[in-house]
Amino acid sequence: MADVAALAGVSSQTVSRVANNRSNVEEETRRRVLSAMRMLGYRPNTAARALVTGHFRALGLISFGLSSFGNARTVDAVTRAAQRAGYTVNMIAIESQTERAVHEAFDRLTMQAVDGIVLVEAQILDTPALRLPAGVPVVMADGDASHRHPMVDTDQARGARLVTRHLLDLGHETVWHVAGPEDSYAARRRTESWHATLKEAGASVPGVLFGDWSAASGYEAGRALARRPGVTAVFAANDQMALGVMRAMAEAGCRIPQDVSVAGFDDLDESAYLTPPLTTVRQNFDVVAERIVSLMIDQIESRGERSAAAYVVPELIVRQSTAAPPPR
Amino acid sequence: MADVAALAGVSSQTVSRVANNRSNVEEETRRRVLSAMRMLGYRPNTAARALVTGHFRALGLISFGLSSFGNARTVDAVTRAAQRAGYTVNMIAIESQTERAVHEAFDRLTMQAVDGIVLVEAQILDTPALRLPAGVPVVMADGDASHRHPMVDTDQARGARLVTRHLLDLGHETVWHVAGPEDSYAARRRTESWHATLKEAGASVPGVLFGDWSAASGYEAGRALARRPGVTAVFAANDQMALGVMRAMAEAGCRIPQDVSVAGFDDLDESAYLTPPLTTVRQNFDVVAERIVSLMIDQIESRGERSAAAYVVPELIVRQSTAAPPPR
DNA sequence: CGATCACATGTTTACGTGAACATACAGAAG
DNA sequence: CTTCTGTATGTTCACGTAAACATGTGATCG
Structure with missing residues (x-):
């Protein structure tokens, strides 16, 4: 960043402003900085940025694997929805569905840089015992509405x-x-x-x-x-x-x-x-994912810990595997 | 960290040493620090850590979505293999399979904190044009052995x-x-x-x-x-x-x-x-994933940019959908 | 015509950590 | 008893960024 600033003949702060698309930079200066960035192949350092701002624009996602198609579809949809919202998804697959495994995954993700965690296909872990560390926004995809965390699921x-x-x-x-x-x-x-x-x-x-x-x-x-x-x-x-x-x-x-x-x-x-x-x-996995991500972002941005449950309406698709019973 | 240090009556550096499991800390001090950590619910800040060390223990993964089962299985296996190696996986799903999309995903991931990038089911992008930014280790899952990057695939x-x-x-x-x-x-x-x-x-x-x-x-x-x-x-x-x-x-x-x-x-x-x-x-998706991750870690740790291609042997499974042709 | 203001830009600082170096102290060797 | 060595611990600093505050400049208004 300092190099870019030097090359463009401005202060590093101005480079920062350009990098973050702030409005109060003269057009001509902005152009100079941008070209300096390109010339030097500058890319902002996320670690430093996160250190200052305290957020990472990344979501953690805990699931029990992708071999169940329902899960795979959910994970896929959440990833895409998160991307659209400008978030990256950090995925962890749990082998066994024990509470301990969930906690480990949780630890790992919070140590890793994530702003919130999506829990997909939560098994029935002993509800009161599943005390996830506070402070990290959580949204459950599938789960029990009685949890402390917002939940989104198909009806x-x-x-x-x-x-x-x-x-x-x-x-x-x-x-x-x-x-x-x-x-x-x-x-x-x-x-x-x-x-x-x-x-x-x-x-x-x-x-x-x-x-x-x-x-x-x-x-x-x-x-x-x-x-x-x-x-x-x-x-x-x-x-x-x-x-x-x-x-x-x-x-x-x-x-x-x-x-x-x-x-x-x-x-x-x-x-x-x-x-x-x-x-x-x-x-409708896509709608579910969309809701999950938006609830998540609400939580991240407002720090409000309110609980909520959203149910997405499914649809019956009649094909040829069902018919009237055979005459007796 | 400072709070932990104060509570344990040591310097922050000693806390750092305990957090990183260094050997030269007296057993008694270590215990004191550990209990202080627990008491305060201390968790190391990944951003700060990464800022100093320059690495994140995270892999980026670019794929074209999870709706193809082959992809889903590969992604699943890579995630698990990475986890076993102590790495987290940061996933990006690309919508369109254009070179531009790959570059965008790449930008996003390198800006995000990753030590290396796995490219799954690489389409045939104009090979010489797919000049990925240097400096970031890349492994391709499926792809062309003639690429500059190591590649692992089923035969x-x-x-x-x-x-x-x-x-x-x-x-x-x-x-x-x-x-x-x-x-x-x-x-x-x-x-x-x-x-x-x-x-x-x-x-x-x-x-x-x-x-x-x-x-x-x-x-x-x-x-x-x-x-x-x-x-x-x-x-x-x-x-x-x-x-x-x-x-x-x-x-x-x-x-x-x-x-x-x-x-x-x-x-x-x-x-x-x-x-x-x-x-x-x-x-054998699991073996492929294992190889991908190990090649990746080799690259990350040695910074060696050597190219390599590994092929995993598949197996014919004969069931009932094939038989001799009908007599003419 | 001076006061006020809006805006572009610069300077300083803190974020939390680990590396490098410095210090203190105990025990061994001469 | 002095010197040396090794180990536990402390001190200082840099990592790259954005926030907060400071400065300068030209325009606007009474």
């Missing part, structure tokens, strides 16, 4: 209700459910809503099968379901598990949707091209 | 050869190919190798259909292929496109694999659960 309950109703309306007596892991908020809410919808409709509520979001776990659940007589409709808590269920059904000689209807949740880009194309609930 | 050529040979060995007269985008190195190498393998075998080389890695583009290609008589084997350049091809074939009334064999590339976790389970080439 899981509404989505689950949409699919369940759809299947009941097709004439199925009841709907079986392959749930996500028990310690996931999203999974739990989908399950609860499925349950409530069945009850409201006066349908019997079959036992829940649990998976871990993976196609493999869906396959296992599907095999169990295929052995059971009278299963005509299955709602899997995400598209990957739905895929596994469909595979198991196919192997068992059940046709979809003639013999069994299968529906998922997420609407991956691929879901429209499965055989058969999958009926599912579309989550 | 694409070998993988493509494996599938193509597999299909020929099953008795198919030739193999059609749905390629990835023309400006992707990986796609180009898979295509070239498919071409070469056909020629060596004395098979005719049908025209290439181009997709963009998405299932939708695979579906389009599949529809075109289904209209063409005599297509008995298709090699899609990734699993997502293979999925689309299979869908199009199913819609056209072609059975897989009885009428048409379809193979992919990547081996997503889901590919084993498609209907039918997909024959594909498994990329």
Whole structure:
């Protein structure tokens, strides 16, 4: 910076002003400084800048890995939204979903230079125990609204209700459910809503099968379901598990949707091209991400620690994997 | 830090020594300092630290988004490998794959605090023109070995050869190919190798259909292929496109694999659960990521700018989407 | 025509840390 | 007892920037 100042014949402060696009610099001076910058290949030093200003224009993001497509989509969308807002994203993937791991990641990120932290797909960690160090703004993507931190999520309950109703309306007596892991908020809410919808409709509520979001776990659940007589409709808590269920059904000689209807949740880009194309609930990851980032920036800029929960409305996408039940 | 020093009754330098685990601190002093740190909730300031030391223990990562599963897996693996090495990952997703966008991302990251940059799925940007600012270590994941920067990738050529040979060995007269985008190195190498393998075998080389890695583009290609008589084997350049091809074939009334064999590339976790389970080439993303990070750290620590290329061997996974051609 | 003002620019300083150097002190060697 | 050596600790300083304050200059207004 000093070199640039010398070359341009101004003080370093003026260089700083130009670098930060302040208004009170004469046009001619600005040009001189800019050309000096270019000539010397000057780039502002973020560390020094952050040391003075106290902020980094960077967000931390903690997730449980990118192998679940829902997560990957969320992370992707958050990254892009953050970028649009002028923030960089510092990512940490947690292996095990323990509270200790979350704290470690947290430590790491706050030591690293971040202005706030986004927690994606928060598992149900013992809520009161998850005392994150104060002072760092946090936004949860998926999680419990009862947390101290703002939270943004798809309206899981509404989505689950949409699919369940759809299947009941097709004439199925009841709907079986392959749930996500028990310690996931999203999974739990989908399950609860499925349950409530069945009850409201006066349908019997079959036992829940649990998976871990993976196609493999869906396959296992599907095999169990295929052995059971009278299963005509299955709602899997995400598209990957739905895929596994469909595979198991196919192997068992059940046709979809003639013999069994299968529906998922997420609407991956691929879901429209499965055989058969999958009926599912579309989550609007981009809107969720947008909200997350804007809540985050509110917090960062105002230091207000107010809690808030925003739910984004999902949409039912009916394709060919669901149909009326076979005549008895 | 000053507060900690005061509380522990030592100088700030001693606190610094404790924070950095230096050896020459008496055990008793160290304990006093540590407890003072805990009491005051002291955390070292990364900005100040970086300002002095000149490094951040952070890597930048530029990718073209997480919607391609191959990319998502790579990013995930790189993040984890970096973490293991004690580095954080600062991610930027590029929208358009232009050289300008790469440069912008680059600027952003170098301004942000990173010690090196990983470029994932580098498109074929005009090589000599892609003059990245010097001084920042760069490793390319996928890319051209002729670049000035070290590069790590799956041995694409070998993988493509494996599938193509597999299909020929099953008795198919030739193999059609749905390629990835023309400006992707990986796609180009898979295509070239498919071409070469056909020629060596004395098979005719049908025209290439181009997709963009998405299932939708695979579906389009599949529809075109289904209209063409005599297509008995298709090699899609990734699993997502293979999925689309299979869908199009199913819609056209072609059975897989009885009428048409379809193979992919990547081996997503889901590919084993498609209907039918997909024959594909498994990329070892974790090994690739490990190499990338270690090459990166070599560069960061030695400042050596030597170029290198590492290829990781892929593996053919035969499932049920490929079989002998139908009798004529 | 002097006071006031707006605006461009310069000077000084603090941000929190670790490197380099300085100091103090204990024990060993002669 | 003196000198030397090694170890624990303290002092000073620089890292590159932006904030706060100071200065200078020309225009505006009563």
